Amino acid sequence: MPGPLGKDLLGLAPLSAAQIELILDTAGPFREISERAIKKVPTLRGATIVNLFFEASTRTRISFEFAEKRLSADTVNVASAGSSVSKGETLVDTARNLEAMKIDMVVIRHSASGAARFLAERIESNVINAGDGTHEHPTQGLLDMLTLRDRFGSLKGRRICIVGDVLHSRVARSNIWGLIKLGAEVAVCGPRSLLPNAIEDMGVTVIDRIEDAIAWADALNILRLQLERMQAGYIPSLREYNRVFGVTSARLERAPKDLLILHPGPMNRGVEIDSDVADGPHSVILDQVTNGVAVRMAVLYLLAGGKPELAEAAKKGNA
């Protein structure tokens, strides 16, 4: 029987505001588990989960693995190197083989947009998208929103600017959908060559200058600039990128108010973000990492058929 999120978590675009709030509310009590000496609850005991990573990832994979282990699930990690994938097996065959092994959930990271949905349509197990190409990375979007909500209380009317390579960013897309659904105002700032030219039709504003973005925003979510973007000719050089779009303490000091600094990692210090900003008082980058585990526990719990009441109880407990 499908839980309150349905069978899969493929992105934030298909979710309602209420479903997103439910995940964030459910993450609260799970965060508390990670603070305990014995960081384990029996919630998913007996459930088998495969972490299927067709693309290199350290942070997201470890975060999912911790989330699964703290819920007592049995987990198997499959990385593309050494698996049948590198022998040329198709995704559909991989899916059928997983299905035949009677697993409960699949967490998939893949370089092709739509890969998670492709898998979800072909197997009965729950599928969680851990990043598909340049499409979505919903758990990253959720942990970003949880981090912002912790600081702001509510996202309604808050101004969030996503800075950098939005064109190639699945993190940006999940943030845009999720933040807009929760009532935030969203802007993007970056070289126009790294913004989809239909971006405004997604309900966001484009700000060309980082100084203006800093003056406007309550929080900046700074995307990683991949080295290959420069090699592909989207921008002239990393050096110029830093000079024009880099978030530096000098620029932040001129801001009319303090603003929160988020970064999904891994950071290129000295390119999109300066070290004194990353390590500075307004950075919530490590909170994001902590929240990542909690949000993923919440998603696993809810997809496994967990009850929404946990969130209700947690809210009452806090009150």
Place this chain on the structure above:
Amino acid sequence: MAHPIGTRDLLIKGGRIVDPSQGLDAVGDVLLRNGVVEACGGLLGTPDGAEVLDATGLVVAPGFIDVHVHLREPGREDVETVASGAHSAVAGGITAVCAMPNTKPVTDNQAVVGFVKRQGEAAGYARVYPYGAISVGQKGETLAEIAEMVGAGAVAFSDDGKPVESAQLMRTALEYARAFNVPIAEHCEDMTLARGGSMNEGIMSAKLGLKGIPAEAEEIYVIRDILLAKRTGGHIHLCHLSTKGSVELVRWGKERGINVTAEVCSHHISLTEDAVDGYNTNAKMNPPLRTAEDVEALQQGVADGTIDLLVTDHAPHHYDEKEREFADAPNGIVGLETALGVNTTYLLHRGLINLSQLVDAMSCKQAKIFRLPGGSLARGGIADVTVFDPNKVWTCDPTQFKSKGRNTPYGGHTFTGQARYTIVGGRVVYTAA
């Protein structure tokens, strides 16, 4: 060998004859004898021993032609053969097709041209006219042996999915082909803009996180080729136009008397990029499905004659090849068995074109522009006839296709308009169930 012809007289009785090549739209009979049209129009007596086909309530038109199909043979006989593709054609009311040269080996010499032509004759369904490649191996470097291929039966030249990157080579091809009176057909796409793209660039590509192909990738080549046709006096035929801008550029060229002709695929006048949502690989083709504004401009282009021909770009693929990540799936859909239904549903019944225009774009102009036999029911012409019911309502079931390909975005779609009898060389080669 030649295409087989009917051994008995065939009288098509009482249909509405729509043949714009003769300015004809009237109820009457058509008599076919020895592979040619013996008589057309009026009430004709039934000759002794003639087979009689009752066409009451149906439209009788010169056989439909599709100058843009991929039959995959030689090379990929697992996904289509000349025979299965030609069978698919007649099941869609299409009596002749031009087969693109992106075969393996490439159809870039007289031997392969002759092979494809003979396979068509041996199959005996639709007539198959081979395309030859413009350049050796479709590599865009050296002009292929165009004259010899014309001698072997090639009717037009194109590097098909590979746009001719060198403007100089395109200029040379247009000049060289003039003496042989054959069109040079271009797949218009600036690869420096389009490379890596798998759908239209716009809001849908932004949402899905897929690299888009901007309209300008097509339009830049459209105007380049029109200008080269102007310079050389050669005949440029622009394949499968997909954007509003392309229609405007072709209109600009025609207004100036430049020797440019153009075609549009059924899918580009009926579907938008929204069909891609959910990463539907059966809505992946090149050029990609565009926006509603483009669809409207293309329909208008057909209506006002800026776009000459309605084609399919029939492109069968194995289901395994489409059953994969969107960006990695091959381009193209099968179209021969849905084209008439799409065109009648989206153009005729919406009042954008009338029956004569439909027949003109699917038959007469195809023959005229590609200098092919047919496209007319005038006495003495080849006995290729499509008898169709423009009001027949049917639902597309890909499992029933005669094509080996099942890759269509129209599965489950309901259309109004269907071929009833397909006649090639005076033989009934297909009868609808």
